[in-house]
Amino acid sequence: MDARLLDYLQRILTARVYDVAIESPLEIAGKLSTRLGNQVLLKREDTQPVFSFKLRGAYNKMVRLSADQLKRGVICASAGNHAQGVALSARRLGCRAVVVMPVTTPKLKADAVRTLGGEVVLHGDSYSDAYLHAAAWGEREGFTSVHPFDDPDVIAGQGTIGMEILRQRQGPLHAIFVAIGGGGLIAGVAAYVKAVRPEVKIIGVQMADSNAMIRSVDAGQRIQLNDVGLFSDGTAVKLVGEETFRMTRTLVDEFVIVNTDAVCAAIKDVFEDTRSILEPAGAMGVAALKQYVARHGLRNQSLAAITCGANMNFDRLRFVAERAEVGEEREALFAVTIPEDRGSFRRLCEAVGPRNVTEFNYRVSDEQEAHVFVGVATGNRNEAAEIAEAFARQGFVALDLVGDDLSKDHIRHMVGGRSRLASDERLCRFQFPERPGALMRFLATMHPSWNITLFHYRNQGADYGRILVGLQIPEADRASFQEFVDALGYPYVDETDNPVYRLFLR
Known part of the structure; x- marks a missing residue:
């Protein structure tokens, strides 16, 4: 055994954590296990005195x-x-x-x-x-x-979770799924598990917009991100630790990247099994486990996910509930173009069939065509393709919106907002930090000749606000606009060429 791995094994075995921590339960998630055809085990670190490991x-x-x-x-x-x-x-x-x-x-x-x-x-x-x-x-x-992750004693303390899992689950165990921020949790768990039962896979999990560890491992050196997504604030780390990088690179078997929708669905999954509400970081392991099972076609295996935290703002639940249906592939979203003729709406409903319509947004705006935003409840992702084929058979053009964040965050609430006055309009999505002065900073630094033609904001209880802005910017001012957003420093996406914008707002 490697000397450094042996050193961590000794540190973990002698770690002093139980003056303040409990040995958290390792519970079977019954409903999720049945649905996935595998035994899903939840290491309930969300039950600690501070609701986190x-x-x-x-x-x-x-x-x-x-x-x-x-x-x-x-x-x-x-x-x-x-x-x-x-x-x-x-x-x-x-x-x-x-x-x-x-x-x-x-x-x-x-x-x-x-x-x-x-x-x-x-x-x-x-x-x-x-x-x-x-x-x-x-x-x-x-x-x-007291560093949150890049310290041997901190890593060893987190490693006691791995020790408990192997003590609580002495039978077959295929893999353990661990969320990664700075890397302290996965480094500690991997150190113990690989020293004692190296056949158990350690699967690291990161958000698509906060994947500093995965990028670092791929590059062979620590990579610092310019910015990170804030939905999973517990794993929003731009630069991982030196020691955690070394250990993760050496000991972790595989990585899985999850997105916001998948994490929201995982929060719902855990709630249905435990009646506990995890924070996003706490549900990342479950989201990755589901994705891993689907990708590898696993059956009848035992899989553990560390539910590492439950410090969730109550107001954020509105956002989680809204995105969970899409994340668990139980809702398909479409922009459907139909002729503005009598009977067209009936044919649209016939194409949907007996499925439950979750959302329908429409406003008359043209004598020839109508653009309809449709949400449909589905049993699986493949069903969305079946619905799209049904639309095509009716002669309708349908655009699948499941992967389009502009549609899910904004357009679904704004269908029909056209204006003949909005010439030279540029449409952008911004992320503003949820704190006083953020909007005023935007307005104060904006060129006074640029007119705001559209502004949409909805508080989702997150740490940042998603804001959609339309600005009238003459062609001659395009360079000045780029200088403005660069100086502003807020993450943004130019959506002017997004086909959904052109269908519903342009």
């Missing part, structure tokens, strides 16, 4: 500090769950804890840290911004930094 690593690090270090206090940067672990550990050990959190952190998590006695400082739009601020503050004040 993070207190394991934080406490294992802090309990080993000297009396002098504890007297001076500790500092950390965190998007929320590690912060709660540090605050709880500090209260247990009787020391001061300063926690720097991004301003985009859900209020639920910031309030939880304060309740546990931590001093919360909000700084920056991402974990990386908060980390730099915490590092400077800690050096200035003499605090000991």
